[in-house]
Amino acid sequence: MTATAPILLTPGPLTTSAGTRQAMMVDWGSWDERFNQLTASVCEQLLAILNASDSHDCVPLQGSGTFAVEAAIGTLVPRDGKVLVLINGAYGKRLARICDVLGRDFSTFETAEDEPTAAADVDRLLHADPAITHVALIHCETSTGILNPLPQIADVVKNHGKRLIIDAMSSFGALAIDARKVPFDALIAASGKCLEGVPGMGFVFANKQALAVAQGNCHSLAMDLFDQHSYMAKTGQWRFTPPTHVVAALHEALVQYQEEGGLPARHQRYARNCQALLDGMAELGLRSFLPAAIQAPIIVTFHAPQDPRYQFKDFYERVKAKGFILYPGKLTQVETFRVGCIGHVDAPGMRAAVKAIAEVLQAMHVLDV
Numbered sequence: 359m360t361a362t363a364p365i366l367l368t369p370g371p372l373t374t375s376a377g378t379r380q381a382m383m384v385d386w387g388s389w390d391e392r393f394n395q396l397t398a399s400v401c402e403q404l405l406a407i408l409n410a411s412d413s414h415d416c417v418p419l420q421g422s423g424t425f426a427v428e429a430a431i432g433t434l435v436p437r438d439g440k441v442l443v444l445i446n447g448a449y450g451k452r453l454a455r456i457c458d459v460l461g462r463d464f465s466t467f468e469t470a471e472d473e474p475t476a477a478a479d480v481d482r483l484l485h486a487d488p489a490i491t492h493v494a495l496i497h498c499e500t501s502t503g504i505l506n507p508l509p510q511i512a513d514v515v516k517n518h519g520k521r522l523i524i525d526a527m528s529s530f531g532a533l534a535i536d537a538r539k540v541p542f543d544a545l546i547a548a549s550g551k552c553l554e555g556v557p558g559m560g561f562v563f564a565n566k567q568a569l570a571v572a573q574g575n576c577h578s579l580a581m582d583l584f585d586q587h588s589y590m591a592k593t594g595q596w597r598f599t600p601p602t603h604v605v606a607a608l609h610e611a612l613v614q615y616q617e618e619g620g621l622p623a624r625h626q627r628y629a630r631n632c633q634a635l636l637d638g639m640a641e642l643g644l645r646s647f648l649p650a651a652i653q654a655p656i657i658v659t660f661h662a663p664q665d666p667r668y669q670f671k672d673f674y675e676r677v678k679a680k681g682f683i684l685y686p687g688k689l690t691q692v693e694t695f696r697v698g699c700i701g702h703v704d705a706p707g708m709r710a711a712v713k714a715i716a717e718v719l720q721a722m723h724v725l726d727v
């Protein structure tokens with residue numbers, strides 16, 4: 359893979375290919391028929407990744423991923439609904455915060471940051487509180503890289519006749535989710551994560567029946583996915599100014615996604631990236647925070663070196679000077695840093711990053727290797 363400096367080893371924005379960036383060199387008009395075809399083609403391809411073409415509508419929305427999450431909750435949870443929010447990290451906490459700000463009743467269930475939510479707990483909580491109408495969870499909690507057991511939780515939610523909202527922002531496109539087997543009302547993702555587009559739009563896969571009865575739920579004009587979808591279904595156009603360059607880049611990124619071999623190939627490349635990273639860092643004596651069994655091949659949290667000469671800012675700047683952007687940790691209890699495995703990067707790229715980290719830690723006199 360052709361390297362572009364610096365390589366972003368972060369959970370988005372992330373490194374894109376030259377071809378994807380090149381696709382942004384056209385100024386599309388929002389009335390241009392060909393641009394509207396780009397949007398329609400993007401939505402069709404996205405639905406196909408989930409096997410959701412018959413069951414769900416793809417509703418794209420301007421903004422970062424959180425905008426789409428907020429729009430999904432605002433549109434699909436009725437004002438008298440109640441959401442059970444499953445939390446084991448910062449993005450789960452954000453779901454609860456969204457419910458709070460939108461004035462939707464909610465309760466939370468929180469486990470430790472290295473403990474996946476157990477389906478049995480969801481079962482118990484749904485038995486205990488019949489007022490709950492929706493369950494919301496994070497598939498891969500990007501604040502650590504932990505994977506939550508989505509299919510098991512989805513079964514429990516379905517057995518209780520409740521509805522599921524999934525933030526699959528950092529996993530969609532790389533970890534398989536089959537809408538024919540995993541029932542959900544909404545699954546949310548964005549352009550600038552595992553699809554390797556540029557950031558700027560999110561999309562919500564909304565169950566067709568659930569969306570059809572969602573008129574008037576939303577607290578907001580711009581975030582109303584019912585309106586966004588009806589307008590697009592009627593006109594083929596975005597309701598307000600579309601992120602034209604972002605759509606064009608995502609269209610090109612999807613061409614490359616298919617050329618690479620679709621989801622299985624994307625998953626394998628990220629899994630190889632993750633393994634190369636874990637192996638290389640273990641050789642340096644740097645321990646990952648999560649056990650392998652619950653580590654998604656998306657982003658890895660490492661314990662910071664136990665050495666007073668280690669400071670994240672200094673470490674970050676020095677690694678950046680060598681062409682790699684790392685990410686700070688997001689844990690409250692332990693000092694950590696994170697390295698992403700996603701984006702237009704492969705295993706040799708990850709090994710080059712590990713080499714840069716080794717050189718930096720040596721120069722900081724943190725490592726004796």
Ligand SMILES: *Cc1c(COP(=O)(O)O)cnc(C)c1O
Nearest residue numbers: 422423424425449500525527528
């Ligand atoms: C990236 C991400 C989001 C969205 O974050 P934005 O900064 O709004 O793009 C939401 N949930 C998860 C799990 C994510 O990884």
